[in-house]
Amino acid sequence: MNSSNVNNKEDDTEKNKPIIEKDIIPTQKKHGVFKQILAFIGSKGCKNMIKASLAYWLAFLLVFIHPFEHHFQRTNTLNNLILTCIVAHPGISVGAFLQGGIDLLMGVLFGGAWYALLNGGLGSSKAAMIVFVCCLFKVLSVVYLVVEYFDQIQLKETLIAFLLGLALSLVINLLLWPDSAEFELRRQLIRSLDNINTFNNLNIKSYLLTIAPSEKEHRDDLAHSIRADVQTLSTLLRTADSEISYSEFSLKEYTGFVAQIKRLQQYLLAVHGNIVAHEEAMKESEKFQGEFLGVLRSPLNNLNAGCSLVITSMKHKLDPDKKAQTVDMEAGIKAFVDIRSSLPLDLTIESSDGLLQTTLTILQEEQYIILRNLFNLELDCYQEPIPSAIENDNNINNDPENFGEGNSRDSISAVHYSVEAFNETNESKRADFLVDFFMFGIKEFVEELLQLRHSINNSSNSGTGERTKSIRIHFHSYLSDFLITNSTSSPPAGMSESKQSFRLRLSKFLQFFISPLSIFALKGALLLCLVLIPLLIGGEPKKFFVKWNLQSIAIPLLVTLSPVQGASFIAFIYSILGTFLGSVFGYVSLITWGTSPPYGLSFFTALFALPVCYVATNTPYVVGSLIARITFSSVILASYLNRDNPAFDKPFTRGYKSLAVTGMIIAAVFFVQVFIYPNYARRVLRHQLCELLENFRFYYEKVSQITSLVMDKKTKEEEVKALSQECYEREIILQTKLLSLHQLLLFAAAEPRLSGPFQTKIYEQIFHHIQVMLDRISWARTSIGTRPFCNKVIDDFYLPMLDARKEVVRTFRILLYVYANTMKSKLPLPNALPSAVEARHNWVQKMLEVTKKLQISGRLRDGNSNNEYLRYYALTLAMRGNAIYIDQMRECLKELFGLSEGLGI
Numbered sequence: 001m002n003s004s005n006v007n008n009k010e011d012d013t014e015k016n017k018p019i020i021e022k023d024i025i026p027t028q029k030k031h032g033v034f035k036q037i038l039a040f041i042g043s044k045g046c047k048n049m050i051k052a053s054l055a056y057w058l059a060f061l062l063v064f065i066h067p068f069e070h071h072f073q074r075t076n077t078l079n080n081l082i083l084t085c086i087v088a089h090p091g092i093s094v095g096a097f098l099q100g101g102i103d104l105l106m107g108v109l110f111g112g113a114w115y116a117l118l119n120g121g122l123g124s125s126k127a128a129m130i131v132f133v134c135c136l137f138k139v140l141s142v143v144y145l146v147v148e149y150f151d152q153i154q155l156k157e158t159l160i161a162f163l164l165g166l167a168l169s170l171v172i173n174l175l176l177w178p179d180s181a182e183f184e185l186r187r188q189l190i191r192s193l194d195n196i197n198t199f200n201n202l203n204i205k206s207y208l209l210t211i212a213p214s215e216k217e218h219r220d221d222l223a224h225s226i227r228a229d230v231q232t233l234s235t236l237l238r239t240a241d242s243e244i245s246y247s248e249f250s251l252k253e254y255t256g257f258v259a260q261i262k263r264l265q266q267y268l269l270a271v272h273g274n275i276v277a278h279e280e281a282m283k284e285s286e287k288f289q290g291e292f293l294g295v296l297r298s299p300l301n302n303l304n305a306g307c308s309l310v311i312t313s314m315k316h317k318l319d320p321d322k323k324a325q326t327v328d329m330e331a332g333i334k335a336f337v338d339i340r341s342s343l344p345l346d347l348t349i350e351s352s353d354g355l356l357q358t359t360l361t362i363l364q365e366e367q368y369i370i371l372r373n374l375f376n377l378e379l380d381c382y383q384e385p386i387p388s389a390i391e392n393d394n395n396i397n398n399d400p401e402n403f404g405e406g407n408s409r410d411s412i413s414a415v416h417y418s419v420e421a422f423n424e425t426n427e428s429k430r431a432d433f434l435v436d437f438f439m440f441g442i443k444e445f446v447e448e449l450l451q452l453r454h455s456i457n458n459s460s461n462s463g464t465g466e467r468t469k470s471i472r473i474h475f476h477s478y479l480s481d482f483l484i485t486n487s488t489s490s491p492p493a494g495m496s497e498s499k500q501s502f503r504l505r506l507s508k509f510l511q512f513f514i515s516p517l518s519i520f521a522l523k524g525a526l527l528l529c530l531v532l533i534p535l536l537i538g539g540e541p542k543k544f545f546v547k548w549n550l551q552s553i554a555i556p557l558l559v560t561l562s563p564v565q566g567a568s569f570i571a572f573i574y575s576i577l578g579t580f581l582g583s584v585f586g587y588v589s590l591i592t593w594g595t596s597p598p599y600g601l602s603f604f605t606a607l608f609a610l611p612v613c614y615v616a617t618n619t620p621y622v623v624g625s626l627i628a629r630i631t632f633s634s635v636i637l638a639s640y641l642n643r644d645n646p647a648f649d650k651p652f653t654r655g656y657k658s659l660a661v662t663g664m665i666i667a668a669v670f671f672v673q674v675f676i677y678p679n680y681a682r683r684v685l686r687h688q689l690c691e692l693l694e695n696f697r698f699y700y701e702k703v704s705q706i707t708s709l710v711m712d713k714k715t716k717e718e719e720v721k722a723l724s725q726e727c728y729e730r731e732i733i734l735q736t737k738l739l740s741l742h743q744l745l746l747f748a749a750a751e752p753r754l755s756g757p758f759q760t761k762i763y764e765q766i767f768h769h770i771q772v773m774l775d776r777i778s779w780a781r782t783s784i785g786t787r788p789f790c791n792k793v794i795d796d797f798y799l800p801m802l803d804a805r806k807e808v809v810r811t812f813r814i815l816l817y818v819y820a821n822t823m824k825s826k827l828p829l830p831n832a833l834p835s836a837v838e839a840r841h842n843w844v845q846k847m848l849e850v851t852k853k854l855q856i857s858g859r860l861r862d863g864n865s866n867n868e869y870l871r872y873y874a875l876t877l878a879m880r881g882n883a884i885y886i887d888q889m890r891e892c893l894k895e896l897f898g899l900s901e902g903l904g905i
Helices: 002-016 021-041 044-064 066-070 075-088 094-121 126-132 138-147 152-175 181-207 213-240 251-284 286-318 322-342 352-380 409-422 427-457 502-513 516-537 540-547 550-560 565-593 599-618 622-641 651-675 681-710 717-750 760-784 791-798 802-825 836-857 863-879 883-897
Strands: 245-247 470-472
Touching: 021 044, 044 066, 044 075, 044 152, 044 599, 044 622, 075 094, 075 152, 075 550, 075 622, 094 152, 094 181, 094 213, 181 213, 181 245, 181 251, 181 286, 213 251, 213 717, 251 427, 251 717, 251 760, 286 352, 286 427, 352 427, 516 540, 516 550, 516 651, 540 550, 550 565, 550 622, 550 651, 565 599, 565 622, 565 651, 565 681, 565 717, 599 622, 622 651, 681 717, 681 760, 681 802, 717 760, 760 883, 791 836, 791 863, 802 836, 802 883, 836 883
Parallel strands: none
Antiparallel strands: 245 470
């Protein structure tokens, strides 16, 4: 009895023991993995994987059906059916599929026509075949050289197999979870708006010092995602131009939406860059935490909530699934009521637009007072005491609407430049001015946001009535670029192409044939010719060609060959892994089941298709998946179609031959890439970086030209707007080119160098400096505005400091020119280059002298003029803020190319 009680107590004790965390963690992990699997099953990535796998599997099923197989007299052409389903790739949007499908169809028809012309019209001329082998339809010519007569049945059945594969892929793409490119573009616009909303919220939290460490990491990750959105949106615009859609928005309107979103993203990235540079200083500044946080915490939070309301309304309009935004809209209505109740009672607000504008006005009214105080404080912190001439603060106009019309988001950077130039050790004051100019810069962000909302949520294009859906037929993507008049392809205004002489045109024409792209094409043609040499020789080499199935080498060969050497080296790894995976799985399938009946092979094909198609649709390793599917199909299909031939290779033999053929491909590509006009990725990287610096210099000159125009009262505002639009277009081009250089950097790092590892970190620093300078000059451009300055600013500030400003601009242009040529020539830098920081310091000292005179004379007492002074103050600070980064680039180039011992500039 006692023993039983003891046992019961022990059982109760075990039951009452607290659950140890080690026992919980595995269960939590299992639940987490299970949730991730369930989330993936309903995702777009899973649907694309199923579509690609189904096309691949159904192509095999058609081959396995005996009546279908017997319709083909040349059964070896059936491999083209599977090949087309692999290349066409139905697991993408309709627009992207149509783009690739039409290109594939044109290639098949063109190749078939050449085959009929050369093989049928020129008889058994092997010289004609050597010419013909330069085209991509080389596989058909292999049959001609093997059988030595023009096989019309081979041509017909090859074309039929290609067309059947294309039709099968098209049916699956259109009928199974059709994914319109326009819907994908809308979803990406929604994701971009979500990122903008979250990024803006986290930036404001950073200024309010309420951001958590996890949120800080998320904020920095969003910066990279937002930069990548630029390329993603541009790609989706091109694919949406390839399909017929039924929508209330035209492609022209979508292009406008994308342009406006890019402007919003650019503003937020500019804010983020300043946050990262001054986050610690903001935490240490007592003035920042006292005056700024105490006064502007509530207006900032209201402004943030107002921006979220406007973005939510745009998402609701763009989302094809209206139910997805219902919860957000209900929460938005509640937030609208809460914010309106916190505002003064005498304000009448009926819409989210009005709410956002009201919160912005209240924020600016509070911030303008801080701006004036900080501006006066800034003047008092220089080396020499400056007597204050502003005795009555009431003389300054507090109307924020009159503050420097054209003052922009980019004014945020003015603080950093100001204190960095004047007192570079005073980090706390730097943070104060940073926040100050951020608040005035947010005005342009709000205006751009409201303009985007009006573009998306307004009624019809005419402004009356509801938007109606209509059929939109797009065709521009199917035409060659020279047939389309496109503003993006033409040179910007003011940069019209000059007339070219015949000698110059002839020189460019000849230069084209020795360009890297032409050499790449010649290398591909050379490799295809080398593949057919055994057939041209005849005898034992010809038997070797047939026995080792070298006709299947064409596509893997062209996939492995790349324009730059580093990309080919990376493709070698994908080719080896893909071939090994396809060969081994094909061998296991044939050994496990055999070739007849084909039910087991169908199962193994489906089992193989799902993971490799997942890799193709959800990872960047598309090349490896492509090679694996081609290898698997060549092993399985060849064994199945020759199942009645006892002399045909065994599965193991077929598998190791595939690996051997891959080795031949790698050896051939390695030879032409290393020994025949090698095109190094690091060389292409340097040349493109040189071109980027040259374009950046032109862009900087255009921004300086805008500054000169707004300092002339005779300048028309339309002229400034046109030049500003040209600068914005150049910004987008520069941002896109800068993003593309990161992939080249990856290829360059993969190339072996005798002098040591590639200097990846140094190039990353150069990219960073260029990105920061591009952002900050963009801020300067938008700080300028389009309205000319008043005569007082021109007489009091611009003309007295003109020589110092010219020195800064001249130094910046010289350095960019020298850097670009050094990058291209690999020559050492001159040892006595001018210093941009020194030129900036001279400009600052001149501005201090001018400001002191203005305070002593009392000219700063006029409120309206003071607003214009502050506008010019922000402009000059923004324009000279790149000095430290352009000088830091010099140190990077010194590490790359060294310093010359001769005289400098």
